[in-house]
Amino acid sequence: MATMPPQSQPWPGDRAVLFVHGIGDAKPGDYAPLMQQVQSILGDGANKVAFYFLYYDQIDEWFANKVQASKQFALLVNAIRSRIAASGPSSASLGNVIAEFAGDVIWPVLIPDARLSVRAALLQQLEQIVLDGQAANVKPRDQHVSIICHSMGCFHVYEALQVAAADPGSGLSPATWGFSFDNVIFMASPVMLIQSAVRAIRSAIPQPETIACGSGPLVAPSQPGEQGQPVPMVKRIVSITGNMDPVGGYLVRKQLPWAYMNLPGQIPFVDNEQVIQVDGSDDLSLTALLQDAIRDGGSPKITPENPHDWSAYIGRHADDLRSWLLG
Amino acid sequence: MTTTIRRVRVVAARACLAAASLSAATAAAQPSLAAQPPLAAQDSSARTMGALIDTLRAAAGRANFANQLPVVNASLDSLAECFSRGGTRSLSLEDAAGVFKPTGATDALTIARWYRSPCSRATPVTLGSALSSLLIIANGSLHGLMESPTQAWVDSFVADMNRIVLTNARNANQAMLTREAAKYGPGSAQLNVAEVGLNYIVQLIPGVRRWFLPNPAIGPTPNELVAAYRTTDLTAAQAATGHVTGRIVSAGEVGLRRYTFSPSCGQGPAFVRLFHPCSWSTGLYVMAPRDVPLSRVWGRDARAGMFVSLSGYHLGCTLGVERRCAVGLATQVLPYLF
Numbered sequence: 001m002a003t004m005p006p007q008s009q010p011w012p013g014d015r016a017v018l019f020v021h022g023i024g025d026a027k028p029g030d031y032a033p034l035m036q037q038v039q040s041i042l043g044d045g046a047n048k049v050a051f052y053f054l055y056y057d058q059i060d061e062w063f064a065n066k067v068q069a070s071k072q073f074a075l076l077v078n079a080i081r082s083r084i085a086a087s088g089p090s091s092a093s094l095g096n097v098i099a100e101f102a103g104d105v106i107w108p109v110l111i112p113d114a115r116l117s118v119r120a121a122l123l124q125q126l127e128q129i130v131l132d133g134q135a136a137n138v139k140p141r142d143q144h145v146s147i148i149c150h151s152m153g154c155f156h157v158y159e160a161l162q163v164a165a166a167d168p169g170s171g172l173s174p175a176t177w178g179f180s181f182d183n184v185i186f187m188a189s190p191v192m193l194i195q196s197a198v199r200a201i202r203s204a205i206p207q208p209e210t211i212a213c214g215s216g217p218l219v220a221p222s223q224p225g226e227q228g229q230p231v232p233m234v235k236r237i238v239s240i241t242g243n244m245d246p247v248g249g250y251l252v253r254k255q256l257p258w259a260y261m262n263l264p265g266q267i268p269f270v271d272n273e274q275v276i277q278v279d280g281s282d283d284l285s286l287t288a289l290l291q292d293a294i295r296d297g298g299s300p301k302i303t304p305e306n307p308h309d310w311s312a313y314i315g316r317h318a319d320d321l322r323s324w325l326l327g
Numbered sequence: 328m329t330t331t332i333r334r335v336r337v338v339a340a341r342a343c344l345a346a347a348s349l350s351a352a353t354a355a356a357q358p359s360l361a362a363q364p365p366l367a368a369q370d371s372s373a374r375t376m377g378a379l380i381d382t383l384r385a386a387a388g389r390a391n392f393a394n395q396l397p398v399v400n401a402s403l404d405s406l407a408e409c410f411s412r413g414g415t416r417s418l419s420l421e422d423a424a425g426v427f428k429p430t431g432a433t434d435a436l437t438i439a440r441w442y443r444s445p446c447s448r449a450t451p452v453t454l455g456s457a458l459s460s461l462l463i464i465a466n467g468s469l470h471g472l473m474e475s476p477t478q479a480w481v482d483s484f485v486a487d488m489n490r491i492v493l494t495n496a497r498n499a500n501q502a503m504l505t506r507e508a509a510k511y512g513p514g515s516a517q518l519n520v521a522e523v524g525l526n527y528i529v530q531l532i533p534g535v536r537r538w539f540l541p542n543p544a545i546g547p548t549p550n551e552l553v554a555a556y557r558t559t560d561l562t563a564a565q566a567a568t569g570h571v572t573g574r575i576v577s578a579g580e581v582g583l584r585r586y587t588f589s590p591s592c593g594q595g596p597a598f599v600r601l602f603h604p605c606s607w608s609t610g611l612y613v614m615a616p617r618d619v620p621l622s623r624v625w626g627r628d629a630r631a632g633m634f635v636s637l638s639g640y641h642l643g644c645t646l647g648v649e650r651r652c653a654v655g656l657a658t659q660v661l662p663y664l665f
Contacts, residue, residue, distance in 0.1 A: 003507075004504055005501070065517065066511045066517060110527070113510070116507070116541055116543060117503075117511075120500040121504060123497075124504070134489075134490050139482055139483075141486075168427055168458075168459040170496050171492040171495075172493075177462065177492075204531070206540060226464050226467040227399060
């Protein structure tokens with residue numbers, strides 16, 4: 001029996017969208033409401049789109065059970081906590097929560113097999129999507145495939161696309177096969193945050209060369225073309241974050257250059273987010289919200305007041321999504 | 328030695344000159360490419376790399392590609408020469424797609440022919456990268472200059488090859504996930520804190536780490552360090568009364584675990600699983616000086632020997648004056664310490 005076989009389905013048209021979630025304890029079906037939200041936004045256009053969802057928490061569970069990963073990374077969490085605390089004395093309590101969250105986010109960084117496994121799961125899903133398109137008689141160069149990722153899912157997407165673009169054996173490299181994605185939409189991407197962490201602890205990371213975002217500046221995935229020019233793998237890269245979302249590189253409306261992802265050529269959006277103040281302090285309410293949003297330990301909760309909430313990002317960009325995904 | 332190298336160089340140079348002359352003569356004997364119809368119109372069943380090359384060159388000739396993009400046109404000519412000399416023009420679409428397999432290429436004869444070719448010796452180009460370069464040209468600037476029938480034939484060729492490559496890549500990723508699940512998933516050996524630390528550190532030590540790091544193309548290494556303190560091993564010893572009695576003893580294990588990654592391992596009844604394990608391990612086995620549980624198993628007076636473990640069952644024997652053999656299960660009473 002296959003381990004985590006990719007989702008496969010007949011295409012109703014020439015379009016497909018893959019959703020890649022962030023951290024949590026998501027099981028297949030948990031994000032069905034989110035997908036319904038996108039289908040509702042697309043209206044009749046949704047009937048022509050094949051929707052895919054990559055659930056990979058099972059892999060995270062393997063490693064958590066095998067090596068008790070959370071206990072191994074206290075040092076890393078402390079480093080992040082102190083860095084955030086340096087942003088200002090009022091950020092200390094928020095820093096504690098973010099540090100715990102960041103520990104959850106970047107523990108796969110320290111275990112090469114963990115990141116390779118999720119990457120393999122993501123790549124096989126992308127390969128299956130293009131195969132499904134071919135089965136529907138849509139040639140790769142005529143396919144309209146988009147990816148919408150959130151939080152930690154953005155890291156895995158970034159890594160997988162960098163590898164796939166450079167390797168003709170993946171069947172997805174743009175110059176060799178003439179295939180490219182219509183859109184990759186990053187929502188609250190921690191790619192830059194992870195790059196900063198990787199650089200800070202590089203000597204403690206086994207096989208760091210297999211982390212694409214860890215070497216050199218962040219770049220859009222591409223492959224050298226016939227004259228050496230970069231052939232982009234993605235036609236449109238969108239980066240959306242909120243000005244209250246620390247995972248996306250903002251701490252209480254202030255951009256953190258070491259945590260905000262800024263890919264060359266990306267279309268950036270920074271949503272103006274509001275959180276309810278507690279005793280006149282944004283920090284305290286945000287701390288409570290993040291604790292609720294991140295450390296839920298169960299299926300993802302969709303709460304509109306949570307600055308990191310995926311559903312809220314999608315809701316705020318409904319018109320954009322309709323234009324990007326169906327245009 | 329120097330003379331031999333010079334001779335090789337002279338022979339290679341002569342071979343290149345001869346091949347170049349032959350190539351020029353062949354080109355002169357051929358009708359003008361610009362006058363030829365697309366290959367697709369001639370024979371749509373000819374799905375070889377030679378057919379693709381000829382189709383691309385014909386399209387380039389008709390589109391006056393040499394004047395529009397001389398560098399790319401020269402690359403196409405150079406690649407055509409490489410495939411011709413490398414004996415790989417006859418490579419079928421399916422075989423060419425197999426070259427991109429992550430875990431292996433096409434048949435050894437094709438590879439040998441390619442690497443014996445003067446083109447390959449002159450430039451460090453692998454067959455895979457040459458194929459990719461050819462496809463990049465097919466999908467690049469030339470694509471927009473092709474006439475519709477030629478473009479359709481090329482697109483169909485590339486798409487069919489792409490389908491095989493995608494299938495191979497998906498299967499390779501699936502195989503990687505299966506191996507990762509065998510090593511890290513449910514049913515695999517859990518690591519205690521000492522083992523987590525050891526297996527992490529060993530991945531950072533130059534010279535040794537390559538045995539413990541995953542291969543990005545195929546997945547996890549089969550190797551894993553073992554460092555366990557067993558508290559429930561069972562041994563038999565002669566008591567003071569002369570009777571042989573069973574005793575619970577503590578033992579330590581330091582060694583290497585190997586995962587078999589066999590697809591059918593760990594299935595069937597216990598006896599079958601024992602001899603068809605998903606992992607086995609062996610290494611140093613140490614016991615306390617006396618046959619008592621929860622005792623110190625290291626120090627000068629400790630007994631030492633070897634252990635073998637299969638499918639969660641292990642047998643350890645110590646040597647010396649107080650020889651003992653003990654059996655036990657992988658289950659640990661103190662699982663999160665040692």
